[in-house]
Amino acid sequence: MTLALVLHDWRLVERIVGLTNRLGCALTRLDLHLRDRLYHATIDVTGPPDALRRLDAQLTRLLNDDKEMSR
Amino acid sequence: MPDPADSTGSQLILDILSDEGVDVVFGYPGGAIMPLYDALHRHSIRHILTRHEQAASFAAGGYARATGRVGVCMATSGPGATNLITGLLDAQMDSVPVVAITGQVRTPLMGTDAFQEADVTSIAAAATKRSVCVRDVTDLERALRAAFRVARGPRPGPVLVDVPQDVLKAACPRFNAFAARPIAVANERPGDAALSEAVELIRRAERPVAIVGGGARSANATQMFRELCALLELPHTATINGLGCAAPHDPRFLGMLGMHGWKAANLAVNSADLVLALGMRFDDRVTGRPDKFARNAVVVHADIDASEFNKVIPVRVALRGDLRHTLAHLLQRLAELEHRPRFSGWAAQAKALGGPLPADRTPQGELSATEVLDAFFAVAPDDAIVTTDVGQHQMWAAQRARASHPRNFLTSAGLGAMGFGVPAAMGAQLAFPERTVVAIVGDGGFQMSLPELATIKRYALPVKILLVDNRRLGMVRQWQELFYERRYSATDLSDNPDFVTIARGYDLRAERIDDAGEIRDALERFLVAREPRLLHCACFPAENVWPLIPPGATVADAMECRPGENLESEAIPA
């Protein structure tokens, strides 16, 4: 699974790694670029379909809080 | 215009806390956070000195659970901050709004293994919604405002704000209360198509069951939930965090669901053709084996957090939004139906699926914990706030509690953290000084919170502690008995201290009972007093919690007594 994520706070990478590991998935690529004061991350993750679905949902929740936290 | 630099980071923090509606904070001082404590000394916010930082975070959680407002705790860097973590994770698991403020070593020292340095934002990251370190005083107000917003919702939870000592001391402009009101969270509601589909499923259902969870408490949706159940004559059950949502004495309430839930509740969900899951998250203590849970039912799941949909149980219709709005829309649509379904017949059948709660019969002359708790709930005031610790007493209490509101039964549900009961009761009592607040605790968990007797004494908090002492780590002992062939490893507490003497050492009134004949009078003295009290109930050590659905099993495997015994134990009427 490839995900394109927009982070306000680059330190969230730590949580992305933590959650990926927690759900038994593996991170095989992580690119991070600063553009217009936002961090654009592209991640490749492998793992069981159920875990990938949960990871996707939990990252969405994380990014919603990140957005609110940066206001 | 205020003077550009007539305040400090510490002063600013306290002024913002006041502006966010905070009237009390729980904490413990230390080196890095001294500037904040210095400012607190002159500030109107009330500070409650707990005797351990863990109790500060549990107390903040108790305050927040009882009120719905953000609970605040604070601690110094390093060990102070790490001691908060369990209480923060508890708040995270049960979606409780808490803001923690921690002191940090000065910014030039960060990363040098300085004295009492801990990378607390990393440590707390997995235990909070967010944890941030504010390295510049000009960012302090924005970060703290954001912390309160994120803690409040849409799905509440804990946020940690770490502030280095130099930032606490830094000069900054005075805070301008008028310009800085918090922004309200948007009231989200599900889409029309999903609502219509949900209504259609309800209309066609023959055996629907509603399961209400802690989300109804967070969303203040209790009344709406009761209206839905009344309108449809709907049988309903609750997760442990949803207890109190059902209308008191509603005959369609089937009791708590899950591992130690009521038989009727578990069987009704098992035979349901429609499950309305309202603000609950299908915890494994609720579902048992997820592939066997409510196998005959389609599921309509309403929640504020989309990541909960299909996480454990496949959902036919997902209603994402604030539960109060979701229920309001559902109610309106259902009320407009020409042929509105009513499920009174099925509700009666569902209720009849299970009998009374099974309970162990204790030997003659021994005090039964379930008898004590039955007697307690029979006489406890309707608006009493009950907290529990974790273990058998928690499950016995959850089975029996008839809370009139979900903010009246407070327990560490998701985390199951021992040591929660007493400090959470302190938090609730500070929020509601006039109400009866009772902490039901086991002898194991009570000993994790003993130092808080000093806090109770100092602030004259009339918290009542009902100690169910079975001289064992009872819940673990029960599992050793049932699933580890009675190898009782490290669960014997028969050399417990004399709890009455301990309480008296803190200058608190305490009484011990060990005979069933004493229960009624002792409870009366206990509840009538307008002062803190310990009622030490010396109970039989081997009483078990029934029913029990073994982990990973189904309702069909529910145990109601020890293997080989008959279910002829004294039954307690429903």
Ligand SMILES: Cc1ncc(C[n+]2csc(CCOP(=O)(O)OP(=O)(O)O)c2C)c(N)n1
């Ligand atoms: C902090 C913490 N440590 C360990 C546990 C595991 N645990 C769950 S219940 C329990 C026994 C609790 O004993 P007690 O407080 O005496 O209550 P009882 O079960 O006897 O009612 C233990 C050790 C826990 N839930 N929390």
